[in-house]
Amino acid sequence: GAVVSQHPSWVICKSGTSVKIECRSLDFQATTMFWYRQFPKQSLMLMATSNEGSKATYEQGVEKDKFLINHASLTLSTLTVTSAHPEDSSFYICTAAGGQSNTEAFFGQGTRLTVV
Amino acid sequence: KQEVTQIPAALSVPEGENLVLNCSFTDSAIYNLQWFRQDPGKGLTSLLLIQSSQREQTSGRLNASLDKSSGRSTLYIAASQPGDSATYLCAVPGSGGYQKVTFGIGTKLQVIP
Numbered sequence: 001g002a003v004v005s006q007h008p009s010w011v012i013c014k015s016g017t018s019v020k021i022e023c024r025s026l027d028f029q030a031t032t033m034f035w036y037r038q039f040p041k042q043s044l045m046l047m048a049t050s051n052e053g054s055k056a057t058y059e060q061g062v063e064k065d066k067f068l069i070n071h072a073s074l075t076l077s078t079l080t081v082t083s084a085h086p087e088d089s090s091f092y093i094c095t096a097a098g099g100q101s102n103t104e105a106f107f108g109q110g111t112r113l114t115v116v
Numbered sequence: 117k118q119e120v121t122q123i124p125a126a127l128s129v130p131e132g133e134n135l136v137l138n139c140s141f142t143d144s145a146i147y148n149l150q151w152f153r154q155d156p157g158k159g160l161t162s163l164l165l166i167q168s169s170q171r172e173q174t175s176g177r178l179n180a181s182l183d184k185s186s187g188r189s190t191l192y193i194a195a196s197q198p199g200d201s202a203t204y205l206c207a208v209p210g211s212g213g214y215q216k217v218t219f220g221i222g223t224k225l226q227v228i229p
Binding site: 006009010034036041042043044045046049091093095104105107108109110111112 | 205
């Protein structure tokens with residue numbers, strides 16, 4: 001099946017700094033990517049929908065100025081957590097749509113962010 | 117709006133037992149359903165993907181079934197091992213195709229040696 005690579009798999013950063021997470025579709029063009037976040041003891045929740053060449057669509061309650069999403073090419077979407085706070089510590093995962101299947105989502109491995 | 121529920125939330129079993137994890141979803145117009153495993157502090161590992169046209173999928177000691185009409189899927193783990201201890205997530209893509217995926221909260225499994 002199609003491969004989605006997410007990098008880094010884990011990162012520790014200091015409060016106030018910014019962290020960039022990359023999501024790449026390795027063998028197909030992903031016109032749409034989705035970013036999710038997992039709060040402790042909760043399910044993964046959709047944060048935003050990233051469309052190549054256009055602005056991301058954010059879910060209600062997600063700060064677009066804090067979670068910057070850029071989908072500059074058909075194979076790369078990035079999520080930047082700006083001015084990170086300890087409460088931003090979470091598990092973030094991307095999924096990508098596209099390729100030969102329009103009924104299957106392909107998942108990155110996820111990124112564990114810890115803000116200290 | 118799709119809602120995914122997983123029961124039980126947590127499960128503790130002795131090694132060697134066969135066990136069943138349940139996933140239910142409210143919108144039966146799905147294309148597929150996927151089961152994942154998540155180890156503490158780690159990412160997701162895909163276990164099984166069932167297309168809507170399929171009733172079950174098997175991989176080793178794992179068997180997943182899908183009943184679209186009733187909005188249910190089960191993950192059967194045979195002869196459980198301590199290494200199976202993890203959280204198991206059920207994920208359902210949107211009914212419009214590959215759109216937004218709805219995840220269950222997961223079942224946390226502990227297999228006791």
